[in-house]
Amino acid sequence: MKAKVWNACIIMAIVISIIAFTPVVIPEKIAAPFLYGLPRTLWVGLLISLLFIGLTVVGYFVSPDDPNQEKND
Amino acid sequence: MISWILIFGSLYVAGLAYSAYISKKGQKRNFFQSYRLANSNVGFILGALTFSATLFSTFTLMGMPNFFRQHGVGAWIFLGVTDTAMAFVILWFGINLKKRLLDRTFTNVSNLLAESYNSKIAKYVYWFGIFVFLTPYVAIQIRGVASFLSQAIPYDIHLWGWALAILIAILIYSYIGGIKAIIYSDAMQGIILLFVTFFICIVCINLMGGIKSSFYTLNANNPDLLSVPGPKGLLTFQFLLTSFITIILMPITQPQLFTRIVIMKDVRNMKRMAIAVGIFAFLIIFPTIFIGAYGAINYPDLTPPEFLFNVLVVDQHKIIGALVIIGLLAAAMSTADSQLFALESEVVTSVKNQIRHKIPILIFAGISFLIATSSSFGDNLVLLARLSFMGTALLAPMILFGIFSKNPPGKELPIITGLTLLIYLISCLWPGLVSAKIMGINLVLLLLAINILVALIRYTLTKLINI
Secondary structure, three states: OOOOOOOOHHHHHHHHHOOOOOOOOOOOOOOOOOOOOOHHHHHHHHHHHHHHHHHHHOOOHHHOOOOHHHHHH | OOOHHHHHHHHHHHHHHHHHHHHHOOOOHHHHHHHHHHOOEHHHHHHHHHHHHHOOHHHHHHHHHHOOOOOOHHHHHHHHHHHHHHHHHHHHHHHHHHHHHHHHHOOOHEEEEEEEEOOOOOHHHHHHHHHHHHHHHHHHHHHHHHHHHHHHHOOOOOOOHHHHHHHHHHHHHHHHHHHHHHHHHHHHHHHHHHHHHHHHHHHHHHHHHHHHHHHHHHHHHHHHOOOOOOOOOOOOOHHHHHHHHHHHHHHOOOHHHHHHHEEOOOOHHHHHHHHHHHHHHHHHHHHHHHHHHHHHOOOOOHHHHHHHHHHHHHHOOOOHHHHHHHHHHHHHHHHHHHHHHHHHHHHHOOOOHHHHHHHHHHHHHHHHHHOOOOOOOOOOOOHHHHHHHHHHOOOOOHHHHHHHHOOOOOOHHHHHHHHHHHEEEEEEEOOOOOEEEEEEEEHHHHHHHHHHHHHHHHHHHHHHOOO
């Protein structure tokens, strides 16, 4: 089960990386909508960064501790 | 302020001397493992601080505010998103690397590659990549802080004087204490840098009248700063994507970061270190946005050194100003010492005569000094550092394929990697000969794609032959 979640984390990391370079995050010459005064690229970018940190935390729990564990899963 | 600089400076030098002393004291048995690899017994707090301090340098506190001031919010995508994504790369790569090293003795990256490929070509290609692209990166650190110090300290000391003093200090304490002395000094620097950056950020936000007010003013003064590609049109999709790919590969391609993953005590500590690096990256880069915004509002037309001197020293309380100067010095030293030591560690096992073991680091330090003091070298730290990241990124497919391949993967990939490095170097030195873009695509992306393609073809062929 853990190995499946770990693989899902890797896929999620790739998906988030792709999203980070779409117009959802970096639309050209568009600053709106603002969130607490922060322009779109900045607050969505901050959100993406928090997602990466969150994925790393989840990865900590589900990835193999013992390098041999992966083989046994 | 001079008296505060002397107080903090003395404390920092005392800290360096003490870390060199206790590291030297700990070197008893198995000198190589202890001096070069800290006995592979580093816990996660020290591991996260040394990794972060090696990664974040003058490039962060000096380069990023100036980058935001000139190019706007895309700067967060350029480094904030990239460095937090890197935390996940450290986790994934670290787990697989530790697994791979279970049945091998690690001395350095180039020897690991030579063993994996069963050929010295991979080792020489790796040397070529790191020496050509990391030595200028060391020089960037030295030059950045030396140029700042020659402006900030009211004595007539030329840039080369500061550069020389910094390099001599690095050589002395890393010679005495080895990697442990560097790790302890990194830990000191990491804490100083985090504290200083946060404090300056709070001062800047207060002076701008709050976060909302700062972005309203930016919107009124220069609205292009609030979206990509920024006022100068630099932060395009392709620029950001190339930077993302090349920077997240740094823990794989750059020996000072690779070694810091290897020397972690165990997988659990390495994984904790990855999380801590991600959090550290967020906390250290986030404040630079507001320091940059403050610069864009108050000092839009100053040169980078003038802006940095004003925002980091003149506009701060004298105690913070003094701490900034020492913090920047520490930041430059901690990155440069790790890189010089890593470069030396890559070649030292190939130098048979013990007496000559210290020659490589002296050569690298000498070249770095010459580049750092060269007048043709610009002050745009971020863009110069980016060239270095892009160069070393070309090594990634060769390293990944070599380490994780079950059978010796053949010599094609090291040869192709060597050629792509050479092409990229020519494009940096003589842009007239090889253009930085081919058919509108960044050259480095194309070269990286070639290396990945060769690795995939070789992998598929090996699998088919085995079937």
